[in-house]
Amino acid sequence: MPGVKLRFVIAISFWSLALTTSTKNFKQFTYNGFQQAELHLDGGATVHSNGLLQLTNTSNQVKAHAFVPHRLNFDSPSSLSFSTTFAFAMFPEIQAACGQGIAFVLSPSMDFSQATAGQFFGLFNSSTNGKSSNRIFAVELDSMQSIEFGDIDNNHVGIDVNDLRSMASVTAGYFNDVEKRNKRLNLNSAKPMQIWIDYDSVDTVVNVTLAPLGLPRPSKPLLSLPVNLSEVVRDTMYVGFSSSTSASASSHYVLGWSFSQGRQAQAQAQTLDLSKLPSLPDFGSKSRKLSRVSMVFVILTAAVLTSIALGMYLRWRKKFEETLEDWEQQYILQRFSYKDLYKATKGFKDKELLGMGGFGKVYKGKLPYTNVEIAVKKVSHSSGQGVREFVTEIACMGRLRHRNLVQLRGYCRRKGDLFLVYDYMVNGSLDKYLYEEGKPNLSWSERFKIVKGLASALVYLHEEWEQVVVHRDVKPSNVLLDANMNARLGDFGVARLYDHGSNPHKTHIVGTCGYLAPELIRKGRATTATDVFSFGITVLEVACGRSPLSFVGGQDYTVTDWVNDCWMRGVIVEASDPRLGGDYVLEEMKLVLKLGMLCSQPSPEARPKMRQVMQFLDGDATLPVTFPSGGNNTLPSFSPSYEAMFTSYSIDSVLIVGR
Ligand SMILES: *[C@@H]1O[C@H](CO)[C@@H](O)[C@H](O)[C@H]1NC(C)=O
Ligand SMILES: *[C@@H]1O[C@H](CO)[C@@H](O)[C@H](O)[C@H]1NC(C)=O
Ligand SMILES: *[C@@H]1O[C@H](CO)[C@@H](O)[C@H](O)[C@H]1NC(C)=O
Numbered sequence: 001m002p003g004v005k006l007r008f009v010i011a012i013s014f015w016s017l018a019l020t021t022s023t024k025n026f027k028q029f030t031y032n033g034f035q036q037a038e039l040h041l042d043g044g045a046t047v048h049s050n051g052l053l054q055l056t057n058t059s060n061q062v063k064a065h066a067f068v069p070h071r072l073n074f075d076s077p078s079s080l081s082f083s084t085t086f087a088f089a090m091f092p093e094i095q096a097a098c099g100q101g102i103a104f105v106l107s108p109s110m111d112f113s114q115a116t117a118g119q120f121f122g123l124f125n126s127s128t129n130g131k132s133s134n135r136i137f138a139v140e141l142d143s144m145q146s147i148e149f150g151d152i153d154n155n156h157v158g159i160d161v162n163d164l165r166s167m168a169s170v171t172a173g174y175f176n177d178v179e180k181r182n183k184r185l186n187l188n189s190a191k192p193m194q195i196w197i198d199y200d201s202v203d204t205v206v207n208v209t210l211a212p213l214g215l216p217r218p219s220k221p222l223l224s225l226p227v228n229l230s231e232v233v234r235d236t237m238y239v240g241f242s243s244s245t246s247a248s249a250s251s252h253y254v255l256g257w258s259f260s261q262g263r264q265a266q267a268q269a270q271t272l273d274l275s276k277l278p279s280l281p282d283f284g285s286k287s288r289k290l291s292r293v294s295m296v297f298v299i300l301t302a303a304v305l306t307s308i309a310l311g312m313y314l315r316w317r318k319k320f321e322e323t324l325e326d327w328e329q330q331y332i333l334q335r336f337s338y339k340d341l342y343k344a345t346k347g348f349k350d351k352e353l354l355g356m357g358g359f360g361k362v363y364k365g366k367l368p369y370t371n372v373e374i375a376v377k378k379v380s381h382s383s384g385q386g387v388r389e390f391v392t393e394i395a396c397m398g399r400l401r402h403r404n405l406v407q408l409r410g411y412c413r414r415k416g417d418l419f420l421v422y423d424y425m426v427n428g429s430l431d432k433y434l435y436e437e438g439k440p441n442l443s444w445s446e447r448f449k450i451v452k453g454l455a456s457a458l459v460y461l462h463e464e465w466e467q468v469v470v471h472r473d474v475k476p477s478n479v480l481l482d483a484n485m486n487a488r489l490g491d492f493g494v495a496r497l498y499d500h501g502s503n504p505h506k507t508h509i510v511g512t513c514g515y516l517a518p519e520l521i522r523k524g525r526a527t528t529a530t531d532v533f534s535f536g537i538t539v540l541e542v543a544c545g546r547s548p549l550s551f552v553g554g555q556d557y558t559v560t561d562w563v564n565d566c567w568m569r570g571v572i573v574e575a576s577d578p579r580l581g582g583d584y585v586l587e588e589m590k591l592v593l594k595l596g597m598l599c600s601q602p603s604p605e606a607r608p609k610m611r612q613v614m615q616f617l618d619g620d621a622t623l624p625v626t627f628p629s630g631g632n633n634t635l636p637s638f639s640p641s642y643e644a645m646f647t648s649y650s651i652d653s654v655l656i657v658g659r
Helices: 292-320 326-334 338-344 387-397 430-435 444-464 494-501 518-523 528-544 559-568 586-599 610-618 642-646
Strands: 017-021 027-031 040-043 053-056 063-067 082-092 101-107 137-142 156-161 168-171 173-176 181-184 193-200 205-212 223-226 236-244 250-261 353-356 361-366 373-380 408-414 417-423 479-481 487-489 549-552 555-558
Touching (some): 053 063, 053 236, 137 193, 156 205, 168 223, 173 205, 236 250, 338 361, 338 408, 338 417, 387 408, 430 528, 444 528, 444 610, 528 559, 528 586, 528 610, 549 559, 555 559, 559 586
Antiparallel strands (some): 017 027, 063 236, 082 193, 082 250, 137 156, 156 168, 193 205, 205 223, 361 373, 373 417
């Protein structure tokens, strides 16, 4: 058999090898180094004199296999359970490039002559990959990203059944039991690591656990996946390793391996004796012998190149440097890298600008790899104070989920800048439709749907979530429209952020003139009732097509004055947006106008709660009869005065009020 080396052992147990067969015909073996191991090797695989199993070398496009040369019985349910662990290391040829990886394999055959190297791991080829007739179970340690198999990155662990498109995969890492958090591992770091793979045939769960070699087994697996191997595995199977290199290469080594069958096999399979494992070759010691002169030359050149490279690297690092503090680790899932956001927004180019608000600029972006469209709000943050509270709140906000809220996907923090990442809304903001020339006119049914959607979002924030969230800046420019013209309330949390970041000598301006309830101006306290006020003004705008403050016929007018005037004349619907051309449902128009007035009453006690508002809109309740009806002026100081709206005020407000 060309290229195939068979090594046999005399059936004596050496200290480095314990081969035992239990009464139930379960197999258990431990190799602390492979000198004495009985292995079927092919391709680039070889066992060094010190017992180190080398799978691939640094040649490109090679494959390698190392298998126990006889079949193991997996014919009874209990023998299907197994636990295995091995120590491995991956040495890249050059630091930046590496490939492909190592896989632990259960296979019905040891003949992989038809399989290809590279991304196929020496297991499949383009026509066999994915076929259920393969009957192959593998756990891959993959250091390259193969887009065709949907690989998540170039440093992951995956569980494969008949297919290199993994059933599940996760970036290499481990749970650190001392620090109680996940830490990343770089597979191709040339550092030895240990992996544990456990399958229980009763629970039908595969667990994969990884850790740097020398650390105890972490208490939490890296990957845990329900999979029923009795549907995959044949009665007898070969067990071993497959490995390959691609257009770039790494040397792949296995230092020791333990395997045991049966339930409760775990304890036995953890028995690698680290002190007996073979040592790895000294990485980089292969450099040719150089004459003293050329050595000096090489060192000098290297020094110059290194300093240039270092300078470039530092500049590059600085460009993408972020601020990450220890306490932020727990929110890591919601944190984006500055580099990705920079790429997504093409470097925060003005061309990608979606809008500019009081708190910062909003850019459009497309996330690298996934092409998901996002909106990134960049907020300058002058002081470090309050950042922690802010991030806590962002983490909180990230958990808010409602069909009428713009989903907050995460954030990023870099020096004085904070970035909030939201879902991108194709149709932009409501104010553009109400006031901008050239935008299509919103029909009444669209407007009514927007009013209801906005109310629904506020019911959720005020009453349905685990904490009371006061939005504090409800207005048309914060109401975004999705592809189906549904209202999505955005920008929560930003007002709070502004508090933390603003210069203490400057007046805190939170919220927007025209939408601020009078008591907010007086007392500076944001409540759900102040949100209801802003909601009232917003729905009046939707119905009237008028901004809250306008200058008509030499006079300042508030939108409430305007509706009030019409109402007192007994023709409230005259306040409706002329752009509708009278094309609306009369009852709905009256309802929205009156509701807007009810919500924007100066006294917070007189305003309804958002849940009641929703009932009025759904027709489940009727507006209070005592509420002024048209024809007689019972609304003396009904609307906040124009002056009041511009009075400066200071706010010590609360965004989230505990229930
Ligand atoms: C790697 O292994 C292959 C297959 O055994 C062999 O042909 C090649 O010469 C080796 N390359 C190096 C760099 O050792
Ligand atoms: C897999 O991990 C889970 C969670 O730690 C554990 O409950 C379960 O017993 C493990 N199963 C096996 C087969 O190791
Ligand atoms: C696993 O698959 C086998 C064969 O199809 C079946 O008999 C068994 O009930 C399955 N086990 C579970 C837990 O689904």
